[in-house]
Amino acid sequence: MTEASIELVETVAFYDKRQTGLGVAFIAEFEKCMRLIQQYPDSGRHFGTHFRRVLTNRFPYAVIYVEREEEFLVVAIAHTSRRPGYWKDRGTGS
Numbered sequence: 001m002t003e004a005s006i007e008l009v010e011t012v013a014f015y016d017k018r019q020t021g022l023g024v025a026f027i028a029e030f031e032k033c034m035r036l037i038q039q040y041p042d043s044g045r046h047f048g049t050h051f052r053r054v055l056t057n058r059f060p061y062a063v064i065y066v067e068r069e070e071e072f073l074v075v076a077i078a079h080t081s082r083r084p085g086y087w088k089d090r091g092t093g094s
Helices: 003-018 022-039
Strands: 045-047 051-055 061-068 071-079
Touching (some): 003 022, 022 071
Antiparallel strands (some): 045 051, 051 061
């Protein structure tokens, strides 16, 4: 499991504990972001040197990804105001 996958699972669990169904709502927002990235990989705003990000609409999270030739790698599901930049050493290798 990647670090971003673990973050997704932990975030869904957090929201499910707060309110039934809220975790499912977060998954829907995440999937919406993923569809946008898949259809328009360049649509994410540049974020640092190597990264792009797409913000979720309903939750204070960003999907951080790196473009790699014909694909992309999600490196973090990051809260927008906690621990900024903790993920910056991910996904920059070859």
